[in-house]
Amino acid sequence: MKATKTIYNVTLALVLGLSFASCNDYLDEMPDNRTQVDTEDKVVRLLTGAYAGSTPIIMAECTSDNIDDMGDSYSNYTSRFYDQLYNWQVLTEIDNDGPYFMWQQFYTSVAHANLALQSIEEMGGATTQTLREAKAEALLARAYHHYILAYIFCLPYNPATAAADLGITYMEECENSLNPSYSRGTLKEVYEKIDRDIQEALPLVGDTHLDVPKYHFNRNAAYAFAARFYLDYQKWDKAVEYATEALGSAPETMLRDWDEMNATPITGDITPRTNLYIDASANSNLMLMTATSMLGFWNSNLLIGNRKYSHCTYLADTEDLQAQNIWGSAYMMRCPARSAIAGAFNRVFVCKSPFMYNWLDAQHQNFQAVTVYPAFKADLTLLERAEAYIMLKQYDKACNDLNLWMHNWTTSTVTLTPELVEKYYNDMDYWEWNAPTQKKRLHPMFAIDGPGSTQECMLHCVLNFKRLETVYEGYRWFDLKRYGITVYRRTMNESGKPLKVTDSMTVSDPRRAIQLPQEVLLAGYQPNPR
Numbered sequence: 001m002k003a004t005k006t007i008y009n010v011t012l013a014l015v016l017g018l019s020f021a022s023c024n025d026y027l028d029e030m031p032d033n034r035t036q037v038d039t040e041d042k043v044v045r046l047l048t049g050a051y052a053g054s055t056p057i058i059m060a061e062c063t064s065d066n067i068d069d070m071g072d073s074y075s076n077y078t079s080r081f082y083d084q085l086y087n088w089q090v091l092t093e094i095d096n097d098g099p100y101f102m103w104q105q106f107y108t109s110v111a112h113a114n115l116a117l118q119s120i121e122e123m124g125g126a127t128t129q130t131l132r133e134a135k136a137e138a139l140l141a142r143a144y145h146h147y148i149l150a151y152i153f154c155l156p157y158n159p160a161t162a163a164a165d166l167g168i169t170y171m172e173e174c175e176n177s178l179n180p181s182y183s184r185g186t187l188k189e190v191y192e193k194i195d196r197d198i199q200e201a202l203p204l205v206g207d208t209h210l211d212v213p214k215y216h217f218n219r220n221a222a223y224a225f226a227a228r229f230y231l232d233y234q235k236w237d238k239a240v241e242y243a244t245e246a247l248g249s250a251p252e253t254m255l256r257d258w259d260e261m262n263a264t265p266i267t268g269d270i271t272p273r274t275n276l277y278i279d280a281s282a283n284s285n286l287m288l289m290t291a292t293s294m295l296g297f298w299n300s301n302l303l304i305g306n307r308k309y310s311h312c313t314y315l316a317d318t319e320d321l322q323a324q325n326i327w328g329s330a331y332m333m334r335c336p337a338r339s340a341i342a343g344a345f346n347r348v349f350v351c352k353s354p355f356m357y358n359w360l361d362a363q364h365q366n367f368q369a370v371t372v373y374p375a376f377k378a379d380l381t382l383l384e385r386a387e388a389y390i391m392l393k394q395y396d397k398a399c400n401d402l403n404l405w406m407h408n409w410t411t412s413t414v415t416l417t418p419e420l421v422e423k424y425y426n427d428m429d430y431w432e433w434n435a436p437t438q439k440k441r442l443h444p445m446f447a448i449d450g451p452g453s454t455q456e457c458m459l460h461c462v463l464n465f466k467r468l469e470t471v472y473e474g475y476r477w478f479d480l481k482r483y484g485i486t487v488y489r490r491t492m493n494e495s496g497k498p499l500k501v502t503d504s505m506t507v508s509d510p511r512r513a514i515q516l517p518q519e520v521l522l523a524g525y526q527p528n529p530r
Helices: 002-016 041-050 055-062 079-087 099-120 127-152 187-205 218-231 234-249 256-265 271-277 313-319 378-391 394-407 419-425 455-472 475-482 518-524
Strands: 284-291 337-341 346-349 356-361 366-377 487-492 498-504
Touching: 002 187, 041 099, 041 127, 055 079, 055 475, 099 127, 099 518, 127 218, 187 218, 218 234, 218 284, 218 366, 218 378, 234 378, 234 475, 313 337, 313 346, 356 419, 366 378, 378 394, 378 455, 394 419, 394 455, 419 455
Parallel strands: none
Antiparallel strands: 284 366, 337 346, 356 366, 487 498
8 A cells, every 4th residue: 555655645745735634535545456566577667657748848849939929810729828838928727738737747757766766675775687777767767857847947057046046846755744845945956966866877777677668768868868967067078978878989870860751751641750750769769758748739730739839931941940051051951841831820840749649538539639759869969969069168079979960960061160160150140030040149057158259159050950950849948048048929920020029038037937837836835936
């Protein structure tokens, strides 16, 4: 009974804020056949629940600069949830892609990880290879879910302010008390605990206990996560070290085969290409996760769901997927983006996110939308290493990684050098709402050289490449927060061009931390300032 109560107590106390007094009868019923976790096999099976069935991707994309408001003629093609999300308002609508479901799912995953860690200790510790690897997986799952929660619900990590900035509760133990209370602590404390968990996990990490490694923290995914975290934590040397461990000695063999993607035939149905993108056998996909989400519809040519807030042709033509770039024409992309334009529909997308159905009632066509996405992929890890090299001012090494990514993404024969990059971006104007470019003013959480410097120009390049690589995957929001890039809310006219700016989010705007779920706040949890 104890194991079952542990999982559900954490979920109810922290996620829903309900009293346990009314739940005792429910908690006394076993939801499965597990009485206690006391064997290696049970620990390994328990960890399948340590991965959240929710994703913040749509929240992150819709709060970023990857979308525009298509105007009043599109007003019938949205919902209150998307209206609030796009306008950086407090989210009051319940949605599978919203904060409440994410909070619930992520802390439930943490509870599974904590129970696995507790069970390993009760069995005498990580004394076998299986238990050592399972302990590493549990530590990494716990660290990862707290990391994403902090990135969505906290301000960006800034060493100068992290000791005062609000964090999120870092759950380190199984909760057994009836009415626990939780404090948020500071962002500094959260990052220190993530750091500790990663450092304890990496020496133990391995894949022999995994039947389907790509859906778990396998070795490569563990080091890719470490690289991303230490890039954010501003430990540039560690970011390089761990990215190199993830990529191996031949990173070119780890990158996505865009020629294969482009050769995969599609007509109106993009499913063959999206299935290839999330193929577990692809070297580029280091770790995959599943989620109940509308992402597969939102990132497609389907006339379902929100269409008012869109990655539209104007944005793509001037800033990313269809714009002239440092390598030359957008037509040099090995797998060009797709455009869907018809009536009240204007979207440029990349075939990444499969749309699948979890049927609740097939007779009445009642379903939950489900998708699969890469939580870690080699192409992004390569660009993260390039960024760390830039921060270390090792520009030639950064260019090696940027060239490798660029030549894999395009057919260009251009070879990037620090001098070429510096000239390209110094010849470019900074972005304006009605005169957009690929160069936005940077106000990072860390020190960089000034405008026009080699370092600033190299950062513009890597941020540009990362934006292309991660469109419709949410990571642009991470970079906007880290680099203090002002985000504007822009409404398009009937011709699909900028009409006006309705709002902006500057580096000091508290809305960069999405407000916590209303249900959690009603239970007494400290809100983000507004």
